[in-house]
Amino acid sequence: MAPFTPTRALLLLTTGLVCLTTATGAIVGALLGGAIVALPAAAGAGAAGMAGSFLVRRRALAGFAEAQREAGLRGYGEGIAHGVLLHVTVYEAAVFPRSGPGGVSPEERLARRTVAYRMAALEEVPSRVREAAADALAALDEEDRARSEEALAQLAGAVRQEYARP
Numbered sequence: 819m820a821p822f823t824p825t826r827a828l829l830l831l832t833t834g835l836v837c838l839t840t841a842t843g844a845i846v847g848a849l850l851g852g853a854i855v856a857l858p859a860a861a862g863a864g865a866a867g868m869a870g871s872f873l874v875r876r877r878a879l880a881g882f883a884e885a886q887r888e889a890g891l892r893g894y895g896e897g898i899a900h901g902v903l904l905h906v907t908v909y910e911a912a913v914f915p916r917s918g919p920g921g922v923s924p925e926e927r928l929a930r931r932t933v934a935y936r937m938a939a940l941e942e943v944p945s946r947v948r949e950a951a952a953d954a955l956a957a958l959d960e961e962d963r964a965r966s967e968e969a970l971a972q973l974a975g976a977v978r979q980e981y982a983r984p
Contacts, residue, residue, distance in 0.1 A: 828878055832871035839867030896981040898942045902934075902951050903977050906958075909934040910970060913958045931959075950976040 820826060843863025847856035912930040915921030937943075938951035954969035 824882055828875055832875055836867040836871050840864035895942055899947045899977045899980055902937050902943055902947055903973055905934040905937040906951055906954050910958055944980050946976045947980055
C-alpha cells in the first residue's frame with residue numbers, strides 16, 4: 819500500500835468530493851425531471867466538480883512543494899548550526915581534556931581547532947551563530963576556562979534561539 823502523504827490525502831479527498839457532487843447532481847436531476855434530467859445533471863455536476871478539484875489540487879500541490887522546500891532549507895541550516903556547536907565543543911574537549919594536560923596530543927588539538935574554525939566559517943551558518951562561535955573559539959584559543967564556558971553557553975543559546983519552534 820502506498821504511503822499516506824498529503825498529496826495522496828488530497829487526491830482521495832477531491833475524488834470523494836467529485837463523486838459526491840456527481841451523485842448530488844443525479845439526485846437533484848431525478849427529483850426535478852426524472853431519469854431523463856438526472857443523467858445530464860449528474861454529468862454536469864461531475865464535470866464542474868472535476869474542474870474545481872483540478873484547480874484546487876494544482877494550487878494545493880504548489881503550496882505543498884513550497885512548504886517542503888522551506889522545511890528542507892530550514893533543516894539544512896539547523897543542521898549546520900548544530901554542527902558548529904558540536905565541533906566547537908569537540909575543540910573545547912581538546913583544550914580542556916578530562917584526562918589531564920597530556921590527554922590530547924598537539925596534532926589532535928590542532929586538527930580539532932581547524933575543523934571547528936572551518937565549520938564556523940561556512941556561508942550557511944547564520945550570523946548570530948557565527949558571531950557566538952567566533953567568541954567561543956577566541957576564548958578557547960586563550961585557554962580561559964570561565965570565559966569559554968560562558969561563550970559556549972551563549973553559542974548553544976544562539977543555536978537554540980535561531981531555530982526555536984514557535
